[in-house]
Amino acid sequence: MFIILGAVGFLPLFGGPGYEHALASGLVVPAAAAIATALDLSASDLAPFAGIARGVAWGVALALVAFATALLHGLRVGLCDFSGGAVFYALTAGCGAILGGTWGAVVGEICRGKPRRRTACVLLALAGPVGGIVLSVARFVSSPMIFAFDPFFGFFSGTLYDTIVDVRTELWTYRAGSLTTVAGLALVASVFSRTPSGTLALRPLRGDWAAAGRLLLGLAALAGSVAVAANGPELGHWQTVGSIARSLGGRAAGPHCDVLYPDSLLEEQVALLVRDCEEELSADEKRLGARLGGRLTEFVFRDVNEKRRLMGAAQTSIAKPWRREVYVQLAGYPHPILGHEIAHVVAGSFGRGPFRIAGSAGGLWPNPGLIEGVAVAAAPDDEELTDAQWARAMLDLGILPPISQLFSFGFLGENAAKSYTIAGAFVTWVLDRWGSSVVRAWYGGASIEALSAQSWEALDDQFRQSLRSLPMPPEALAYARARFERPSVWVRKCPHVVDALNRDGDRCRDDHRLARAIEAYDRVLSRDANDWHARFELARIDVWYGDNARGRDELTRMEEDERAPRTWRDRAQELLADDDLARGATRRAAGSYRALASHTLDEDSARTLEVKAQSTSNPSARRAIVDLLVGTPGRTVDPWLGALSLAVWAEADHDPLAAYLIGKNLALHGEYARAAASLDSAFEAGVPTPSVGRELLRQRAVCACALQDSNAIERVRARVQSDASPFAKSAGGGRKQSVLALLARCSATPAPGPSAR
Numbered sequence: 001m002f003i004i005l006g007a008v009g010f011l012p013l014f015g016g017p018g019y020e021h022a023l024a025s026g027l028v029v030p031a032a033a034a035i036a037t038a039l040d041l042s043a044s045d046l047a048p049f050a051g052i053a054r055g056v057a058w059g060v061a062l063a064l065v066a067f068a069t070a071l072l073h074g075l076r077v078g079l080c081d082f083s084g085g086a087v088f089y090a091l092t093a094g095c096g097a098i099l100g101g102t103w104g105a106v107v108g109e110i111c112r113g114k115p116r117r118r119t120a121c122v123l124l125a126l127a128g129p130v131g132g133i134v135l136s137v138a139r140f141v142s143s144p145m146i147f148a149f150d151p152f153f154g155f156f157s158g159t160l161y162d163t164i165v166d167v168r169t170e171l172w173t174y175r176a177g178s179l180t181t182v183a184g185l186a187l188v189a190s191v192f193s194r195t196p197s198g199t200l201a202l203r204p205l206r207g208d209w210a211a212a213g214r215l216l217l218g219l220a221a222l223a224g225s226v227a228v229a230a231n232g233p234e235l236g237h238w239q240t241v242g243s244i245a246r247s248l249g250g251r252a253a254g255p256h257c258d259v260l261y262p263d264s265l266l267e268e269q270v271a272l273l274v275r276d277c278e279e280e281l282s283a284d285e286k287r288l289g290a291r292l293g294g295r296l297t298e299f300v301f302r303d304v305n306e307k308r309r310l311m312g313a314a315q316t317s318i319a320k321p322w323r324r325e326v327y328v329q330l331a332g333y334p335h336p337i338l339g340h341e342i343a344h345v346v347a348g349s350f351g352r353g354p355f356r357i358a359g360s361a362g363g364l365w366p367n368p369g370l371i372e373g374v375a376v377a378a379a380p381d382d383e384e385l386t387d388a389q390w391a392r393a394m395l396d397l398g399i400l401p402p403i404s405q406l407f408s409f410g411f412l413g414e415n416a417a418k419s420y421t422i423a424g425a426f427v428t429w430v431l432d433r434w435g436s437s438v439v440r441a442w443y444g445g446a447s448i449e450a451l452s453a454q455s456w457e458a459l460d461d462q463f464r465q466s467l468r469s470l471p472m473p474p475e476a477l478a479y480a481r482a483r484f485e486r487p488s489v490w491v492r493k494c495p496h497v498v499d500a501l502n503r504d505g506d507r508c509r510d511d512h513r514l515a516r517a518i519e520a521y522d523r524v525l526s527r528d529a530n531d532w533h534a535r536f537e538l539a540r541i542d543v544w545y546g547d548n549a550r551g552r553d554e555l556t557r558m559e560e561d562e563r564a565p566r567t568w569r570d571r572a573q574e575l576l577a578d579d580d581l582a583r584g585a586t587r588r589a590a591g592s593y594r595a596l597a598s599h600t601l602d603e604d605s606a607r608t609l610e611v612k613a614q615s616t617s618n619p620s621a622r623r624a625i626v627d628l629l630v631g632t633p634g635r636t637v638d639p640w641l642g643a644l645s646l647a648v649w650a651e652a653d654h655d656p657l658a659a660y661l662i663g664k665n666l667a668l669h670g671e672y673a674r675a676a677a678s679l680d681s682a683f684e685a686g687v688p689t690p691s692v693g694r695e696l697l698r699q700r701a702v703c704a705c706a707l708q709d710s711n712a713i714e715r716v717r718a719r720v721q722s723d724a725s726p727f728a729k730s731a732g733g734g735r736k737q738s739v740l741a742l743l744a745r746c747s748a749t750p751a752p753g754p755s756a757r
Helices: 002-009 019-042 048-077 084-113 117-142 169-189 207-232 240-247 265-288 304-311 340-349 368-379 387-397 409-413 416-434 438-442 448-452 457-468 476-484 496-509 514-527 532-545 548-560 566-582 585-598 603-617 619-630 641-655 656-668 673-687 690-708 710-721 734-748
Strands: 148-150 155-157 192-194 201-202 247-252 257-262 296-301 318-319 325-329
Touching: 002 048, 002 169, 019 048, 019 117, 048 084, 048 169, 048 304, 084 117, 084 169, 117 148, 155 169, 169 207, 169 325, 192 296, 201 438, 240 247, 240 257, 240 296, 240 304, 240 585, 247 265, 247 304, 247 438, 257 265, 265 296, 265 340, 265 368, 265 734, 296 304, 296 340, 304 325, 304 409, 325 340, 340 438, 368 409, 368 416, 368 438, 368 457, 387 416, 387 457, 409 416, 416 438, 416 448, 416 457, 416 476, 438 656, 448 457, 476 566, 476 619, 496 514, 496 532, 514 532, 532 548, 532 566, 548 566, 566 585, 566 603, 566 619, 585 603, 585 641, 603 656, 603 690, 619 641, 619 656, 641 656, 656 673, 656 690, 690 710, 690 734, 710 734
Parallel strands: 257 296, 296 325
Antiparallel strands: 148 155, 192 201, 247 257, 318 325
């Protein structure tokens, strides 16, 4: 055991106390404790209570040995969070080892005097930990759950991309049930004795009130343990479709989609949820040339916290193709992630194995690059650059790996943005060149080399040649470096601790608990001096709430630091400009905004910068933009003040930029008819910049689809495709393709009439 865990500690993320080491220990230590205890007690004459105590002692001893391996590796690579890691270990593998030893005591009693005693002890001792894993897998397969609580291994978070895995209330209550089980068994064992023949006998209880009390207390403890297990959904230890449905409360059905949603939503919101699902399903089926062949269920959670509690993934949206289910959190129409997740389910119609995915060994050995690449190709993001253009930028930077490497578990070795983008770009290239039938066959288990009659080397070379033919804005390389050169979670230093501290700092900052926010960010920098998020937030707190000069100096250093990713340098420059705008240095602010907007490739950021720059020459506009987007020293952005100032500006000047902002905010709040009128008036009056015009048309397309206004859909489509369209001046084609895809899907899908269930 020591050798196994010692070797595991050399893997990235496993070197020191933390989630990964605790999980690895939970898979090894409880089984070792169970086997050691069973072999020990099956050959001894210890009384039952002493046997339980021996099992607990074995568990504690082996847990300490395993924890020692974590400490040794932590001293080698640096401890991230000793106290937090120790508590997490104690509640997972530590308690699991005690349960393992207790189970071993029961096994030792069962195997006492049996033929082939040692073999029986080993097999039966392993049956407990292995049975727990089997139960967790069964729950994963048969329910929306991706997390798992287990008596032996402790806790499995279920997702690779939610990096914050910390001690939570559910883990405490689960382990309260575990320790109650041990205490109950020990108390019951204390009223049994061993006869000269080696069998167990209940002690006489008449007149022995202490023994009777222990028995009753032990039975009560075991009943409490059973109650904790039975009330798993309420305590957050496990869930079923039924328990999640009850928690959400709402259910509606369309022709092909069932949507489970929070019952606090309004009727029109529910109708849009159903229509969004129906439209995305139809669009993905068309793109992949497949039919789902059954109903699809969409689970919509209120927020990331509810989603984490009920099915396990917080920030990560997922799908289970074999269950034809997708799990997302509530967002506006059209949902930004839903198409990707539905694509996984549609791909399941031609996937392999019990999980209906791409992979070898009958789909039991997944191909993550192909699984995610097909979903990205079917439902690409609405960024300014396409996935292929981003891949071209990586090629120019020399960071584009061999393509075959991405269609294996090498996919997980890169950061998520890089892996998803390249896989999506390559599958899109295959889809466009050979058609959906080849992609489906590849996903279903055929070799892409056989299907294309070319080797991986030839495919890689041709793909790279196709990338070199793409037009590219000159700024792409700097932004691609910032986006794609960030290391994956497997090689980052203390990712769980750093991300949790940044999360806590952000929450305290938003709640104006500034001292606690500063403490959290300082703790981040003590672990990673180049964590740009923490550096930026500390500077922002100084600029708005503390030492303005010190904050501006830090932001200036970040802006000029060649080591800093381009995105963080831009954020530093923008915050300096925001400070100038709020304090009345409008000329300097305008110059900074325009300089940033001229080279950023983030369409949304560039548009916001242009809007801010436009406001500097008009006092009414400046007041509205400061209230709506910037804030003032000592105060954060106030949506109510922003809306009020925006209305004053629009009424005073009839500025098309104000009309656009009103229309966009109305659309974001689901007031699509009012938003459409405001956006139309802004377009007719003339939008001030191409990026504003592109977003105006995108929001107008959303309104047209939400209102099912066929005339407006055609008008927007014509404006998007016109030679005079703002999209004609865009750096890439991703956002234009996204708008046209939205218009195509909402005009092609008959409007369903959702029915409540």
